[in-house]
Amino acid sequence: MTMESSIANPDMTEHGPHHDHKPSGFMARWVLTTNHKDIGSLYLLFSFAMFLTGGAMAMVIRAELFQPGLQLIEPNFFNQMTTVHGLIMVFGAVMPAFVGLANWMLPVMIGAPDMALPRMNNWSFWILPFAFTMMLMSLFMEGGGPNFGWTFYAPLSTKYSPDSTAVFVFAVHLMGISSIMGAINVIVTIVNLRAPGMTMMKLPLFVWTWLITAFLLIAVMPVLAGAVTMVLTDKYFGTSFFDAAGGGDPVMFQHIFWFFGHPEVYIMILPSFGIISAIVPAFSRKPLFGYASMVYATASIAGLSFLVWAHHMFTTGMPVAAELFFMYCTMLISVPTGVKVFNWVATMWRGSLTFEVPMLFAIAFIVLFTIGGFSGLMLAITPVDFQYHDTYFVVAHFHYVLVSGAIFSIMAASYYWLPKWTGVMFDEGLAKLHFWCSLISVNVLFFPMHFLGLAGMPRRIPDYALQFANVNAIVSIGGFAFGLSQLIFLVVVIKCMRGKGEKAPDKPWEGAEGLEWEMPSPAPYHTHLTPPEIK
Amino acid sequence: MAQTKPLVWTLSAVVVAMFGFGFALVPLYQVFCEITGLNGKTATSASVKPADYVDRNRTVTVEFITYLSPGMQWQFKPEVQTMKVHPGEIHQVNFIAHNQAGSAQVGQAVPSVSPGQAAAYLNKTECFCFNQQPLQAGERAELPLRFFVDNALPAEVKTLTLSYTLYDISASDSAG
Numbered sequence: 001m002t003m004e005s006s007i008a009n010p011d012m013t014e015h016g017p018h019h020d021h022k023p024s025g026f027m028a029r030w031v032l033t034t035n036h037k038d039i040g041s042l043y044l045l046f047s048f049a050m051f052l053t054g055g056a057m058a059m060v061i062r063a064e065l066f067q068p069g070l071q072l073i074e075p076n077f078f079n080q081m082t083t084v085h086g087l088i089m090v091f092g093a094v095m096p097a098f099v100g101l102a103n104w105m106l107p108v109m110i111g112a113p114d115m116a117l118p119r120m121n122n123w124s125f126w127i128l129p130f131a132f133t134m135m136l137m138s139l140f141m142e143g144g145g146p147n148f149g150w151t152f153y154a155p156l157s158t159k160y161s162p163d164s165t166a167v168f169v170f171a172v173h174l175m176g177i178s179s180i181m182g183a184i185n186v187i188v189t190i191v192n193l194r195a196p197g198m199t200m201m202k203l204p205l206f207v208w209t210w211l212i213t214a215f216l217l218i219a220v221m222p223v224l225a226g227a228v229t230m231v232l233t234d235k236y237f238g239t240s241f242f243d244a245a246g247g248g249d250p251v252m253f254q255h256i257f258w259f260f261g262h263p264e265v266y267i268m269i270l271p272s273f274g275i276i277s278a279i280v281p282a283f284s285r286k287p288l289f290g291y292a293s294m295v296y297a298t299a300s301i302a303g304l305s306f307l308v309w310a311h312h313m314f315t316t317g318m319p320v321a322a323e324l325f326f327m328y329c330t331m332l333i334s335v336p337t338g339v340k341v342f343n344w345v346a347t348m349w350r351g352s353l354t355f356e357v358p359m360l361f362a363i364a365f366i367v368l369f370t371i372g373g374f375s376g377l378m379l380a381i382t383p384v385d386f387q388y389h390d391t392y393f394v395v396a397h398f399h400y401v402l403v404s405g406a407i408f409s410i411m412a413a414s415y416y417w418l419p420k421w422t423g424v425m426f427d428e429g430l431a432k433l434h435f436w437c438s439l440i441s442v443n444v445l446f447f448p449m450h451f452l453g454l455a456g457m458p459r460r461i462p463d464y465a466l467q468f469a470n471v472n473a474i475v476s477i478g479g480f481a482f483g484l485s486q487l488i489f490l491v492v493v494i495k496c497m498r499g500k501g502e503k504a505p506d507k508p509w510e511g512a513e514g515l516e517w518e519m520p521s522p523a524p525y526h527t528h529l530t531p532p533e534i535k
Numbered sequence: 536m537a538q539t540k541p542l543v544w545t546l547s548a549v550v551v552a553m554f555g556f557g558f559a560l561v562p563l564y565q566v567f568c569e570i571t572g573l574n575g576k577t578a579t580s581a582s583v584k585p586a587d588y589v590d591r592n593r594t595v596t597v598e599f600i601t602y603l604s605p606g607m608q609w610q611f612k613p614e615v616q617t618m619k620v621h622p623g624e625i626h627q628v629n630f631i632a633h634n635q636a637g638s639a640q641v642g643q644a645v646p647s648v649s650p651g652q653a654a655a656y657l658n659k660t661e662c663f664c665f666n667q668q669p670l671q672a673g674e675r676a677e678l679p680l681r682f683f684v685d686n687a688l689p690a691e692v693k694t695l696t697l698s699y700t701l702y703d704i705s706a707s708d709s710a711g
Contacts, residue, residue: 117539180550188542191538218549218550222552222553222554225554245704249568249576256557
């Protein structure tokens, strides 16, 4: 269809019979859109805006921690910064970025014309700006915004929280509704709209990992909604779910929260596994090693994620039997994760590797995510967790898996598919600069945190003992450098969006495989109007 | 797209069910804690089970601790700090509460037993913690606790600590 016309005669696309039927006008094109590519772009742009917002808060945190003592901000504002930084990065940056990638790529990858529920798709995106505006506005309310940590443990969030807590609760409700609708859409699309011949075991791994992620989402986001609802009624309506005086139990909050929270951390990493499993074979010019084992490994990680929540709570005074159960289940997760890392390395083994920017990010992901995995294994060991709990070691661990893991995979995916989205090649020099600056600064930022944590520096405190001063200064410098490096990415993306750059061929990466590379770049507004043939 | 609707409804039902499951965790947690004695939770109503027999060969030390929640201006102390008891023997301890705040307040004592696994073996036949304690300003009250230690208490437990935290629930008194 549009493929031939746009390549043979680019002018034809504007005036010929095959033009894209894009709605005209900002309202119709972006606000009312039901097109999966437009909604995908909206999600991606929104998540990048949130990434910069949450990043700015991280800069505030690192500026305060540059020196011991309190110099820039009040402790209560520091608490609001750590809380809202966490909430924004989890619910505003990482999750919407993956949903954006899913919107853009899933229908294209499985040969579907659009997502299965396009109107709901529009709704699930447009809830998000309102949710985050509400949450950010609560920072300016009397008494301040949420200051109880992104985990909003009771009684911090019930007894001692600011008046704006109701706004926080409703914002989380909205984010949850958005994610649940997105997840239902993904499942229905993958189950119902695959092109004929696209059997389950032929699905690209990004599709597989998203299918499993979507099931995790519909299983645990409602539990989060329940938890915030209980916080709401405890604080405002006199219930005692978490109030010991009324027969409740504050430790129960932690159980309910982490029953959501642990699957949530896999929600933020499983799509990454899919991305890396697409990029590594493309630049190794070899098929992915162990496709089926990748699928089973992803599914078993998802299953195990429901059995490990209490490893976040080793120090709450659990019986030894429970601590051992959760310790061994947690360690078990490293087996399927190890299978994945092994498969990626085996895919690269004796491949004809080239190191374009997506591949650089993918390799950095494999190395740095594995470091984060190893520190996770250390944290899983119950007796030593008593030392590491609530220290910067934990901060180092989850930033290695979320920043140099999830965020790096999103960067890799963006560079990998930018030519397909925008139709132009990105500025390779700038992109490489972005990669190397990010790689070096992310390690200067997070690696020394391991040592701070082992030496006993507690997290979420605006001040620290003098002996941590030098290392904190280095960490802060790494933080500022990492933050600035992301502005390079912004420049690269804006250049591509404005069409500045070499025209991208249909398949800009020699070894890439998949239906998305069999259509022109940029991908036409409507694709797969007739199902493609799957060999 | 005939298959879309049933799938969407099924998935929506899962969402609703999981929302309910989040709330179902609350009673599940209570039951789980009561059965296993996790968290040192003790029964919230009087034990009617009589002691099987008095085991004179074994002595268990029972310690009593009291805490006041922040802002609670009462005095709240047990008459004795520790007691040596034989399993099966019924004992009474009085706790003295004295409202030193300038106004009438309602207190609620919440018990907890340490070690947690012993919680299920501390049977209270009468306890002020089953009820709310309204005290006028300056009023003083003797609050009785009658208990016995179950014979089945694991042998390795030699000392039981029963702690009470007293909360001011004047604000939510009418609610429950």
